[in-house]
Amino acid sequence: MGDTASISYNGETYEFPVIEGTENEKGIDISKLRASTGLVTLDLGFKNTGSTKSAITYLDGENGILRYRGYSIEDLAENSSFLEVSYLVIFGELPTKEQFEKFNRDITQHTLVHEEIKNILDGFPSNAHPMGVLSALISSLTAFYPSSLDPNRSADEVYMSIIRIVAKLPTIAAWAFKNELGHPVNYPDNSLEYCSNFLKMMFAIPSEEYKPDPVVADALNKLLILHVDHEQNCSTSTVRIVGSSHASLYSSISAGISALWGPLHGGANQAVIEMLEAIRADGGDVEKYMAKAKDKDDPFRLMGFGHRVYKNFDPRARIIKKAADTVLAKLGVNDPVLEIAKGLEEVALKDPYFVERKLYPNVDFYSGIIYRALGIPTQMFTVMFALGRLPGWIAQWKEMRENNEPIGRPRQIYTGATERPFVNMGDR
Numbered sequence: 507m508g509d510t511a512s513i514s515y516n517g518e519t520y521e522f523p524v525i526e527g528t529e530n531e532k533g534i535d536i537s538k539l540r541a542s543t544g545l546v547t548l549d550l551g552f553k554n555t556g557s558t559k560s561a562i563t564y565l566d567g568e569n570g571i572l573r574y575r576g577y578s579i580e581d582l583a584e585n586s587s588f589l590e591v592s593y594l595v596i597f598g599e600l601p602t603k604e605q606f607e608k609f610n611r612d613i614t615q616h617t618l619v620h621e622e623i624k625n626i627l628d629g630f631p632s633n634a635h636p637m638g639v640l641s642a643l644i645s646s647l648t649a650f651y652p653s654s655l656d657p658n659r660s661a662d663e664v665y666m667s668i669i670r671i672v673a674k675l676p677t678i679a680a681w682a683f684k685n686e687l688g689h690p691v692n693y694p695d696n697s698l699e700y701c702s703n704f705l706k707m708m709f710a711i712p713s714e715e716y717k718p719d720p721v722v723a724d725a726l727n728k729l730l731i732l733h734v735d736h737e738q739n740c741s742t743s744t745v746r747i748v749g750s751s752h753a754s755l756y757s758s759i760s761a762g763i764s765a766l767w768g769p770l771h772g773g774a775n776q777a778v779i780e781m782l783e784a785i786r787a788d789g790g791d792v793e794k795y796m797a798k799a800k801d802k803d804d805p806f807r808l809m810g811f812g813h814r815v816y817k818n819f820d821p822r823a824r825i826i827k828k829a830a831d832t833v834l835a836k837l838g839v840n841d842p843v844l845e846i847a848k849g850l851e852e853v854a855l856k857d858p859y860f861v862e863r864k865l866y867p868n869v870d871f872y873s874g875i876i877y878r879a880l881g882i883p884t885q886m887f888t889v890m891f892a893l894g895r896l897p898g899w900i901a902q903w904k905e906m907r908e909n910n911e912p913i914g915r916p917r918q919i920y921t922g923a924t925e926r927p928f929v930n931m932g933d934r
Contacts, residue, residue: 515543529564546917557743558911562595562901563735567815572822574735575599583825588730589613589672589700592897595734596668596904609669616673617694617703619681620650624691627681636682636889637767643678645760647671657752667755668900675896676700679889680707686885701726704893709881721836722880725829729873732822733891735898736815741765741772742895742902747914749903762899763892772888775874778810779884782843782850782874790842792849800859810871811854812864822869830872830879839879847875 509524511534520542523535533556540546549555564573572579574595582591586600593601593609601609626646630639647670648654654667681691692707702718705726710716736742745762749755766772785795799808813820834844851867854860877887 548919557738560905563737565737568817570816570818570821579821583728583731588727591731591734595897595901612669613673614696616670617677617696619674619677627685630685632685632688636686636886639682639685640679640889641760641763644756647756648754654754654756671759675893676704679893680704682889683708683886721832725833725876728826728829730894732826732869733894745899746902746906749906750911750914755903758903759899766892767888772891774870776884776887778871778874779878781809782846785846786843790846792846792853796853811867813868818864819866820868823867823872826869826872830875833876833879837879844875844878
């Protein structure tokens with residue numbers, strides 16, 4: 507018999523099994539707690555509650571480890587493409603050459619979206635936030651592919667839903683960007699690989715020839731890989747709980763996009779740029795703001811340093827720092843805001859205050875710098891995040907459905923009024 511944990515209540519002791527994951531993580535299985543004791547647990551924000559068992563992503567924040575399906579983020583970012591990692595995360599194994607060629611070919615054949623989706627896009631004002639546009643257009647895919655609504659559809663039909671959303675999200679994301687600019691949209695160029703195609707749809711001007719810079723495409727490829735999955739975070743949990751009702755993949759991903767939109771989740775790299783712009787507006791004195799960051803009585807908050815999960819270092823930051831340096835050197839961008847970023851980075855990596863507290867620049871700091879250098883407006887940063895996170899959302903939705911997990915239904919502790927009589931309006 508395995509380990510158990512005991513709960514004593516009202517003179518009775520109840521035993522609950524302790525389960526262990528493949529990386530020696532342990533948890534108490536309280537699935538039968540309410541049936542056994544009449545009690546529920548209260549865990550605000552679910553910080554200590556495991557909502558599922560998952561074989562997709564392993565994250566060890568104490569030691570700075572991130573792995574997809576057992577492969578280190580370092581190996582994947584160095585050796586793989588975003589689509590190869592997408593296949594790995596969604597289907598569980600790295601693809602063979604034949605499997606990858608089919609996957610890539612299927613995606614290439616579905617990058618176009620129905621022209622009537624463009625009519626929906628045209629209905630949005632140019633000042634509509636691109637995340638709102640993205641979420642709405644992804645949800646609208648259920649209208650164009652109604653078979654996706656069938657919870658009992660075949661594996662082949664599920665595969666096609668996956669292919670369609672991986673293929674079409676870059677097109678829709680680029681169109682949301684063009685809508686914000688008030689520019690005509692660009693259609694996919696399927697002679698290009700995934701990241702270069704997206705860059706062309708984003709930045710090409712019809713009257714000019716556009717060739718995606720391979721250095722930029724490589725940096726984007728790495729950025730997307732680094733954001734593919736990150737365990738049961740807010741948006742991922744949202745995708746799983748919406749999908750648990752047997753909602754379609756498109757509806758579930760749309761809900762995940764909306765969750766990511768929140769500034770406490772997907773807006774961290776946008777907050778970095780806004781902080782840098784505020785420092786510049788105040789004269790650009792890096793030393794002044796690093797001193798403010800050290801002052802516990804000062805309301806200034808240093809964005810893009812440290813991480814709520816990684817207590818040592820963010821392994822993704824080491825990878826993307828190299829890409830950021832390469833992009834800035836290649837593009838030769840002369841931007842005072844980026845110069846301030848370099849100054850903050852230099853101080854934080856040497857100053858004992860930041861080093862001792864492990865407040866190193868994180869992936870959001872460097873991704874914000876790269877997006878700024880590419881000329882991507884801050885409102886689009888979260889859309890870029892969604893583009894990278896898409897394979898993880900798909901994998902989590904697929905795993906949840908294949909495991910026949912029950913519909914999500916958290917409990918609560920009621921703190922409202924007790925029963926009271928109704929009073930007619932004239933007597934109130």
